[in-house]
Amino acid sequence: MKPARYSPPVTVPIVTHLAIQNLRILNNVAVDLAPQANLFTGPNASGKTTVLEALYVLARGRSFRETQWTAIIAEREESLRVFARVFDQGKTVPVGIEHDRHQAVIRIKGETQRNTRTLLEQLPVQLIAPDSHRLIEQGPQYRRQYLDWGVFHVEQRFLGAWQRYRRALKQRNAALKAPAKDAVLEPWELEMSSAAEEIDRYRAHYVETLSPHLDDLGRELLNLEELGVRYLKGWREGELAMQLVTSRTSDAQQGYTRAGPHRADLELSIGNHKAVQRISRGQQKALVFALTLAQARLLNERVDRKPILLVDDFGAELDDHHLKRIWSVLQESKSQVLLTGTDLKERLSTQTPKDALFHVERGEVTRVL
Ligand SMILES: Nc1ncnc2c1ncn2[C@@H]1O[C@H](COP(=O)(O)OP(=O)(O)O)[C@@H](O)[C@H]1O
Ligand SMILES: [Mg+2]
Incomplete structure (x- = not known):
């Protein structure tokens, strides 16, 4: 060799x-x-x-x-x-x-x-491709993928918590369709709620430590003074279990669970405005680089x-x-x-x-x- x-x-x-x-x-x-x-x-x-x-x-x-x-x-x-x-x-x-x-x-x-x-x-491995601007323009799933790639690489326990959550969510979604659902739903909702707290802690901490790097790169790559990122956890303040109980009927009508960490998002802003409203396509591409390189710097800082x-x-x-x-x-x-x-x-x-x-x-x- x-x-x-x-x-x-x-x-x-x-x-x-x-x-x-x-x-x-x-x-x-x-x-x-x-x-x-x-x-x-x-x-x-x-x-x-x-x-x-x-x-x-x-x-x-x-x-x-x-x-x-x-x-x-x-x-x-x-x-x-x-x-x-x-x-x-x-x-x-x-x-x-x-x-x-x-x-x-x-x-x-x-x-x-x-x-x-x-x-x-x-x-x-990180990827930036011609369609990567969807990270900024399109649905929250792209930003969740982005977020979770980063969290996965700095926090070993994240994957376990996420898998525990996914399993319980799948069970709850299936149980929503059952006729006498309340008793079946309860244990899954408690499990979801405890996994959700853990996932939320990791994600929130990640975004907190990512934010200064993103701020630096906004300046270095785009001359932006106020590039901000806000983490939205996917449910209202308070325990997820409580919110799931009150939304059983409406979730059953919709056919799926509408609150939880599987609905998390990141909000990118420039000053007081949503980033997507403020920048051109070319700047969007540069912003994707800022987001990606911020993760790289954070990975380097946290796990060398x-x-x-x-x-x-x-x-x-x-x-x-x-x-x-x-x-x-x-x-x-x-x-x-x-x-x-x-x-x-x-x-x-x-x-x-x-x-x-x-x-x-x-x-x-x-x-x-
Ligand atoms: N399953 C396949 N077997 C053989 N050739 C393929 C297959 N799928 C795509 N190709 C060919 O591979 C090439 C893909 O090239 P690509 O890496 O996208 O090119 P570039 O990025 O240089 O434009 C194309 O020429 C395409 O016709
Ligand atoms: Mg190509």
Whole structure:
């Protein structure tokens, strides 16, 4: 095995080597990655986004642009494979996923794992894609996903509390349909309420510690003086159990539970206004970077790790001014970043030995710098 070319501080992971087989157009790709920026350029439909998709599949156990495995496994192939060498805490760890049409086999250090959780912890990966502005413009589920990704990585107990809540919520929703429901509902509502308190504590604390980082990045990337974030927990002040009792009839009419942490949201504001009303599409994109990089800084501060950032179509919707600002913050962060774009080579000048440029064409990836 080749040693990593560069010894980063302990605040990693970084992926030193990435191999991809039979993922869409990428039949057989193997590349050594640089510890900081890795730019993938090339013509349309050549496989640039698929490189990012590969690392995302490895880290999260699913694609970010397709739910059907059959659609992303290369035509006429049975399964796809992604393998990476991850440099982490002084050691190189081999991790891999193989996925056929139905299931995954995950291997970490040669051992088969049952679920993707271990990979998720091994490889904190963030993604910014052309549709990421929905984080600002669209429904609360995108902001909850954003919030919970962060909470998951800084608070080990979060996932357990969340799973406990989901189970009880599912039972309550089913019980709402039963004729004599009150006795059946009660224990599930108490369980939901106690899990909800725990989830709420973690989320509220997370947002509190995230907020100063977001404030800084609002200034650094967008010149915004008053970028604010407010956490809405998903139910009114007071115990959730009480509120669930009083809403049994109306919830039953609706067919689902309308209060609880599964309805949480984040409200982004600029001064006294909702952020979405105040900024252009280009600024929205910059705001997505501010949100994402704020999480990265917080992760670094709280658990001494840096997430790997994937940016698909970096240049899109960003004018040169915002592009250069984001680029310089990315470079200062010393995080590993994989970026795709058609004109990145022309638009981004600084190339350091810690960066790499790749050309992608018809599913072949070649390092050019
Ligand atoms: N299951 C598949 N098998 C083979 N090729 C595929 C499959 N799905 C998509 N493709 C091809 O892979 C390419 C996807 O490229 P993509 O990574 O989106 O390109 P880029 O980001 O460079 O524009 C396209 O050429 C598409 O036709
Ligand atoms: Mg693309």
